[in-house]
Every structure is written in C-alpha cells, then in structure tokens.
Amino acid sequence: xxxxxxxxxxxxxxxxxxxxxxxxxxxxxxxxxxxxxxxxxxxxxxxxxxxxxxxxxxxxxxxxxxxxxxxxxxxxxxxxxxxxxxxxxxxxxxxxxxxxxxxxxxxxxxxxxxxxxxxxxxxxxxxxxxxxxx
Ligand SMILES: Cc1cc2nc3c(=O)[nH]c(=O)nc-3n(C[C@H](O)[C@H](O)[C@H](O)COP(=O)(O)O)c2cc1C
Numbered sequence: 001x002x003x004x005x006x007x008x009x010x011x012x013x014x015x016x017x018x019x020x021x022x023x024x025x026x027x028x029x030x031x032x033x034x035x036x037x038x039x040x041x042x043x044x045x046x047x048x049x050x051x052x053x054x055x056x057x058x059x060x061x062x063x064x065x066x067x068x069x070x071x072x073x074x075x076x077x078x079x080x081x082x083x084x085x086x087x088x089x090x091x092x093x094x095x096x097x098x099x100x101x102x103x104x105x106x107x108x109x110x111x112x113x114x115x116x117x118x119x120x121x122x123x124x125x126x127x128x129x130x131x132x133x134x
Contacts (some may be wrong), residue, residue, distance in 0.1 A: 002082040004038070004052035004116060005062050006124060008131075010073040011045050017094075023070060024070040024092035031090035036061070041131065043095035047071055048131050050124065052082055052115050075128065084115050101133050 008089055020042050027040050036053035049065075051058055051100065066074055093105070106128070113124050 001051060001055045003051060003058045003079065004056040004120075005058060005079045006035045006050045006077040006120075006127075007048075007076065008073075008127070009047045009049075009071040011042065011047060012070050015070055019070065021094060024094055027108060028090050028092045033039065036090055037088065037104050037115055038090055039109055040090075043131055046131070048127065050113060050116075052065075054082040054110060066082075066124070077123065078120065080116070080120060082115055083117070088112065088114075093131065096097070100131075 001020075016035045024040055024042060030036075031038065031051065031053075034053065034057060036051055036057065038050035038052045039048070040050075049123075053061075088111060106125060108127060109128055109132075110121075115122055116124065
C-alpha cells in the first residue's frame with residue numbers, strides 16, 4: 001500500500017539559506033533513491049511538503065522529519081492511502097521572497113501531485129496558491 005502525507009511547517013529562526021538548500025537537495029536525492037514521489041517547497045520562512053510512497057517508508061520518514069529541529073509548527077493537512085501509480089519522482093524548490101509568480105512552475109508543482117485523488121489535488125492546489133502567490 002502506498003501512502004501520502006501533506007504538511008506545512010515553519011522553518012527555525014535564523015536558518016541560513018545554505019542549510020535550507022541542503023535540506024531541499026538532500027531530501028530530493030534520498031526520496032528519489034527510495035521511490036518516494038512528491039514535492040518540498042520553501043517560501044518566506046515556511047515549508048510545504050508532500051511525500052508519497054510505500055506506507056512504512058513514509059511513516060518512518062515523517063517521524064524522522066517531525067523530530068528535525070530545523071523546523072517546527074508542523075501542521076499535517078492529510079495522510080491518505082494512495083490508489084494510483086506513482087507519478088514523476090521527487091522535486092524540491094526554494095522560492096525566493098522576490099520571485100515573480102511563474103505559471104509554468106505552478107503547473108509543474110501541480111503535476112507533482114497528480115498521484116493524489118481529485119479532492120486531495122484540489123485541496124493541495126488551494127494551499128499551493130496561497131503558499132506561492134499571496
Ligand atoms: C522541512 C524538512 C523536510 C524534510 N524532508 C525530508 C525528506 O523528504 N526526505 C529525507 O530524506 N529527509 C528529509 N528531511 C531531513 C530529515 O529530517 C532527516 O534529517 C533525514 O531523514 C536524515 O535523517 P537521519 O539523520 O536520521 O539519517 C527534511 C527535513 C526538514 C526540516
């Protein structure tokens with residue numbers, strides 16, 4: 001059984017850009033090596049993450065992530081069984097405070113969540129809009 005978790009969190013204060021880039025890059029590498037799909041974004045002090053993969057792997061990873069002191073206020077949006085085939089690998093992105101809204105990037109992020117059922121995709125789409133645009 002595959003499983004997906006989506007959450008938002010607050011980056012620890014004074015987290016250097018280099019540390020954030022390192023979290024994004026190492027997560028992308030490890031997740032791709034372990035058949036986990038999804039997306040990890042950082043913008044203006046917050047993380048948004050979706051992890052999807054084999055249920056035990058995802059549960060263990062999320063327990064690890066929750067204990068990571070580089071972020072806090074972890075607010076889980078949902079955890080769901082997944083009935084579709086995995087989509088397209090893992091991606092991560094650092095969105096600078098000065099980034100312009102980029103419709104192509106937004107579409108790419110939406111493509112990363114196609115593994116979710118329709119209602120979950122719509123919920124994530126709404127959160128992503130707030131996360132990226134406002
Ligand atoms: C916001 C955030 C998201 C993370 N996401 C992942 C992830 O998707 N995959 C991953 O391997 N590590 C992720 N990490 C790092 C883990 O918390 C942890 O450092 C990593 O799994 C290595 O654990 P270990 O030191 O016990 O081997 C994330 C950390 C943070 C702060």
